[in-house]
Amino acid sequence: xxxxxxxxxxxxxxxxxxxxxxxxxxxxxxxxxxxxxxxxxxxxxxxxxxxxxxxxxxxxxxxxxxxxxxxxxxxxxxxxxxxxxxxxxxxxxxxxxxxxxxxx
Amino acid sequence: xxxxxxxxxxxxxxxxxxxxxxxxxxxxxxxxxxxxxxxxxxxxxxxxxxxxxxxxxxxxxxxxxxxxxxxxxxxxxxxxxxxxxxxxxxxxxxxxxxxxxxxxxxxxxxxxxxxxxxxxxxxxxxxxxxxxxxxxxxxxxxxxxxxxxxxxxxxxxxxxxxxxxxxxxxxxxxxxxxxxxxxxxxxxxxxxxxxxxxxxxxxxxxxxxxxxxxxxxxxxxxxxxxxxxxxxxxxxxxxxxxxxxxxxxxxxxxxxxxxxxxxxxxxxxxxxxxxxxxxxxxxxxxxxxxxxxxxxxxxxxxxxxxxxxxxxxxxxxxxxxxxxxxxxxxxxxxxxxxxxxxxxxxxxxxxxxxxxxxxxxxxxxxxxxxxxxxxxxxxxxxxxxxxxxxxxxxxxxxxxxxxxxxxxxxxxxxxxxxxxxxxxxxxxxxxxxxxxxxxxxxxxxxxxxxxxxxxxxxxxxxxxxxxxxxxxxxxxxxxxxxxxxxxxxxxxxxxxxxxxxxxxxxxxxxxxxxxxxxxxxxxxxxxxxxxxxxxxxxxxxxxxxxxxxxxxxxxxxxxxxxxxxxxxxxxxxxxxxxxxxxxxxxxxxxxxxxxxxxxxxxxxxxxxxxxxxxxxxxxxxxxxxxxxxxxxxxxxxxxxxxxxxxxxxxxxxxxxxxxxxxxxxxxxxxxxxxxxxxxxxxxxxxxxxxxxxxxxxxxxxxxxxxxxxxxxxxxxxxxxxxxxxxxxxxxxxxxxxxxxxxxxxxxxxxxxxxxxxxxxxxxxxxxxxxxxxxxxxxxxxxxxxxxxxxxxxxxxxxxxxxxxxxxxxxxxxxxxxxxxxxxxxxxxxxxxxxxxxxxxxxxxxxxxxxxxxxxxxxxxxxxxxxxxxxxxxxxxxxxxxxx
Numbered sequence: 001x002x003x004x005x006x007x008x009x010x011x012x013x014x015x016x017x018x019x020x021x022x023x024x025x026x027x028x029x030x031x032x033x034x035x036x037x038x039x040x041x042x043x044x045x046x047x048x049x050x051x052x053x054x055x056x057x058x059x060x061x062x063x064x065x066x067x068x069x070x071x072x073x074x075x076x077x078x079x080x081x082x083x084x085x086x087x088x089x090x091x092x093x094x095x096x097x098x099x100x101x102x103x104x
Numbered sequence: 105x106x107x108x109x110x111x112x113x114x115x116x117x118x119x120x121x122x123x124x125x126x127x128x129x130x131x132x133x134x135x136x137x138x139x140x141x142x143x144x145x146x147x148x149x150x151x152x153x154x155x156x157x158x159x160x161x162x163x164x165x166x167x168x169x170x171x172x173x174x175x176x177x178x179x180x181x182x183x184x185x186x187x188x189x190x191x192x193x194x195x196x197x198x199x200x201x202x203x204x205x206x207x208x209x210x211x212x213x214x215x216x217x218x219x220x221x222x223x224x225x226x227x228x229x230x231x232x233x234x235x236x237x238x239x240x241x242x243x244x245x246x247x248x249x250x251x252x253x254x255x256x257x258x259x260x261x262x263x264x265x266x267x268x269x270x271x272x273x274x275x276x277x278x279x280x281x282x283x284x285x286x287x288x289x290x291x292x293x294x295x296x297x298x299x300x301x302x303x304x305x306x307x308x309x310x311x312x313x314x315x316x317x318x319x320x321x322x323x324x325x326x327x328x329x330x331x332x333x334x335x336x337x338x339x340x341x342x343x344x345x346x347x348x349x350x351x352x353x354x355x356x357x358x359x360x361x362x363x364x365x366x367x368x369x370x371x372x373x374x375x376x377x378x379x380x381x382x383x384x385x386x387x388x389x390x391x392x393x394x395x396x397x398x399x400x401x402x403x404x405x406x407x408x409x410x411x412x413x414x415x416x417x418x419x420x421x422x423x424x425x426x427x428x429x430x431x432x433x434x435x436x437x438x439x440x441x442x443x444x445x446x447x448x449x450x451x452x453x454x455x456x457x458x459x460x461x462x463x464x465x466x467x468x469x470x471x472x473x474x475x476x477x478x479x480x481x482x483x484x485x486x487x488x489x490x491x492x493x494x495x496x497x498x499x500x501x502x503x504x505x506x507x508x509x510x511x512x513x514x515x516x517x518x519x520x521x522x523x524x525x526x527x528x529x530x531x532x533x534x535x536x537x538x539x540x541x542x543x544x545x546x547x548x549x550x551x552x553x554x555x556x557x558x559x560x561x562x563x564x565x566x567x568x569x570x571x572x573x574x575x576x577x578x579x580x581x582x583x584x585x586x587x588x589x590x591x592x593x594x595x596x597x598x599x600x601x602x603x604x605x606x607x608x609x610x611x612x613x614x615x616x617x618x619x620x621x622x623x624x625x626x627x628x629x630x631x632x633x634x635x636x637x638x639x640x641x642x643x644x645x646x647x648x649x650x651x652x653x654x655x656x657x658x659x660x661x662x663x664x665x666x667x668x669x670x671x672x673x674x675x676x677x678x679x680x681x682x683x684x685x686x687x688x689x690x691x692x693x694x695x696x697x698x699x700x701x702x703x704x705x706x707x708x709x710x711x712x713x714x715x716x717x718x719x720x721x722x723x724x725x726x727x728x729x730x731x732x733x734x735x736x737x738x739x740x741x742x743x744x745x746x747x748x749x750x751x752x753x754x755x756x757x758x759x760x761x762x763x764x765x766x767x768x769x770x771x772x773x774x775x776x777x778x779x780x781x782x783x784x785x786x787x788x789x790x791x792x793x794x795x796x797x798x799x800x801x802x803x804x805x806x807x808x809x810x811x812x813x814x815x816x817x818x819x820x821x822x823x824x825x826x827x828x829x830x831x832x833x834x835x836x837x838x839x840x841x842x843x844x845x846x847x848x849x850x851x852x853x854x855x856x857x858x859x860x861x862x863x864x865x866x867x868x869x870x871x872x873x874x875x876x877x878x879x880x881x882x883x884x885x886x887x888x889x890x891x892x893x894x895x896x897x898x899x900x901x902x903x904x905x906x907x908x909x910x911x912x913x914x915x916x917x918x919x920x921x922x923x924x925x926x927x928x929x930x931x932x933x934x935x936x937x938x939x940x941x942x943x944x945x946x947x948x949x950x951x952x953x954x955x956x957x958x959x960x961x962x963x964x965x966x967x968x969x970x971x972x973x974x975x976x977x978x979x980x981x982x983x984x985x986x987x
Contacts, residue, residue, distance in 0.1 A: 022138075
């Protein structure tokens with residue numbers, strides 16, 4: 001299966017550490033300048049959970065910085081493989097575009 | 105914020121229960137974080153679309169997997185279909201949303217303003233029990249306030265009121281250790297102020313009987329000046345040079361008992377009056393004169409009629425006991441549940457409610473126009489969608505399903521238009537609130553886009569959605585619609601009727617544009633007008649020596665020292681003192697007449713405004729002395745009083761002679777004042793005034809406090825602010841410097857009202873223009889859709905595309921011409937009405953009218969061009985076959 005763009009963005013956001021929903025949203029915004037809607041974010045999270053590409057984690061920050069309502073997510077091994085595979089695939093697409101001088 | 109979260113939670117209902125159980129809490133947490141970061145409205149606007157869309161997708165996926173659906177699913181399917189249908193026609197969708205947003209935004213803004221001034225109750229306990237008490241004496245027209253002894257007697261004399269509280273606003277010189285001194289505004293209040301108004305304190309206690317040197321901070325001031333520290337209560341501050349103990353902090357949102365938003369920063373008890381109001385010694389014992397504003401709370405079960413009757417009895421008793429000062433005393437009672445000063449309603453009749461109704465009328469019409477436009481756009485669309493709808497009916501869709509579908513579409517438009525309108529309304533209200541009038545104290549009308557405005561806007565949007573959607577929906581769902589539409593005579597007639605929705609819109613936007621143009625022109629003229637002195641390089645600042653406990657002698661020493669220090673600075677070209685400055689919000693005037701042998705002493709004289717100025721005032725402001733000399737060190741208390749008059753005053757009093765050496769008098773008894781110079785005419789009260797008489801007195805002879813410091817600097821005036829504060833600090837480190845501004849900023853305040861008016865009108869004109877363009881676009885689209893067959897036939901008979909284009913542009917031109925024909929005389933009439941507000945521009949100013957007409961014609965033609973071009977591009981064969 002090919003992940004949708006928000007799926008891939010979420011997977012990539014989790015590559016370098018566990019985050020909660022808001023944290024993922026901020027990370028994507030920081031990297032791409034675009035903010036996901038909360039609806040898109042959580043329905044996509046739900047899909048990734050269902051496909052076991054991510055999972056909930058019990059590790060939480062110090063209670064003082066924590067909001068009990070938050071849930072923290074972690075990339076599963078399948079998720080990490082999926083992110084790698086998809087990134088490689090996209091890299092090839094970009095190379096192809098370069099070869100045709102579409103991109104410099 | 106809280107409201108936004110409630111709405112967000114409602115949106116989340118779009119998701120299946122299982123999903124909500126899993127994610128609702130964390131979604132809310134994320135949304136709150138976003139709302140804190142981006143503002144509740146922006147955050148919400150983003151989610152209004154995203155949540156339903158993602159929910160629809162989620163449900164669709166679920167359906168694909170499990171192949172079963174429920175009732176809610178159906179709604180979402182409809183919603184999805186409606187969204188898609190709208191996305192397919194972006195031009196229509198944008199035009200409709202913008203139309204609705206303009207109409208709804210104007211309504212939201214007016215509602216917010218009217219709500220704040222007329223509807224919202226005072227932020228006190230049981231506001232409906234509050235009344236204001238005023239007094240009049242004899243034939244006085246203006247209601248007056250109360251002396252403290254009369255207040256005390258009134259309090260004891262009747263039990264119609266459970267509490268009567270008194271208060272008056274006053275400036276104070278504030279010193280807190282380790283910070284710059286500051287001029288602040290307080291209310292001097294009776295001890296029962298907080299308990300009587302039933303305003304609980306957020307911290308500390310209210311005033312107790314006999315309290316003297318204590319103060320209560322406003323919530324806002326506590327945060328700004330004391331960093332919201334708990335330790336502020338119990339600490340000491342210096343007010344007017346005396347130590348006061350802070351005993352409490354008022355509740356957030358309470359901004360004083362007074363009228364159109366005078367916002368005190370702190371409250372002091374009435375027994376501190378002598379400290380707070382220098383020169384008021386003995387005022388608490390004096391029965392004459394009135395200074396205390398009164399608010400009273402009707403005691404349980406007392407009606408305001410009974411209370412009024414009780415007041416009559418009290419008035420005659422007070423008159424009998426103190427006939428010397430209470431002669432013909434009458435007491436009046438007015439409801440005071442709302443923030444608007446009740447006495448304003450006496451002075452201006454019911455102007456405020458009438459104005460409010462008028463405003464609502466205007467924005468109501470704007471909304472109606474917007475709805476009519478959207479309805480007309482929808483009709484155009486539904487004629488184009490005939491086939492789609494027919495297909496759906498033949499596939500088994502019921503009429504009610506179609507109506508529901510179409511209504512859903514217009515509701516979606518209304519939701520989008522409403523959200524955008526709310527943002528527009530918020531922008532308008534914030535802009536209006538920033539227009540603080542020309543005063544040194546702060547004003548808070550309390551208008552903001554809060555829950556009430558959001559609810560109002562939601563209701564208006566709902567109405568607009570229904571209003572714009574119901575007729576097109578019903579018509580589109582009628583089966584015979586195809587038949588009736590084929591009848592081209594019928595359609596043409598309908599088209600003619602429709603014109604009369606658009607023509608008045610064009611006329612109205614012409615009127616609004618011309619008015620806006622005239623006002624903008626007039627504002628430009630005002631800005632360019634010379635006030636009679638230089639605007640550049642001047643920095644102004646004020647000090648109030650009275651509050652600091654200076655007597656006249658110490659004050660004069662301060663004046664001398666400050667000027668010497670300032671003038672010795674290399675960056676200062678000239679420095680002086682004056683009060684009041686010409687064009688300031690506050691002006692002094694005196695009766696004046698020329699000192700002539702044959703002048704009758706009972707002559708009432710001419711009311712002339714004047715200013716007290718220090719040496720070098722004329723040099724500092726570059727005001728030319730056209731005859732005689734300016735003030736200098738010779739003109740002090742040891743010599744005869746002198747004055748400088750302006751050219752108009754000189755001409756008025758001595759038309760054919762030189763005024764130098766002549767005398768003026770302010771009363772028959774006083775010594776004549778010798779005129780030693782004539783100053784070039786300037787502007788004194790408003791920038792648009794005709795030349796008026798004015799005179800200047802030397803500060804060395806006439807002491808004044810407060811006083812404004814004027815400095816002409818070599819660099820940019822703002823950069824001198826710290827140096828100026830520093831020089832004042834060296835002489836008196838506890839003296840607050842306030843009202844620091846450049847001369848340009850100062851003059852900007854006197855053009856603030858014309859500027860606001862011009863801006864308001866421009867906004868309204870743009871709104872009218874935008875609506876008119878949508879209107880004519882809708883009209884022409886409709887016309888094109890009605891005449892497809894006609895066009896097909898013509899083209900088949902040899903008409904070129906150019907001919908077709910010309911045909912429709914001619915039709916548009918007719919409509920535009922009719923709009924102009926009605927609008928131009930109306931614009932001229934409205935210009936006449938505005939003429940008293942105009943400066944240097946005539947109501948029929950040709951450049952303004954001409955450019956507006958050109959603008960309107962160009963924009964309206966552009967709006968008709970789109971549909972006309974569509975007509976010209978029609979393929980005649982397919983058109984005819986289609987029909």
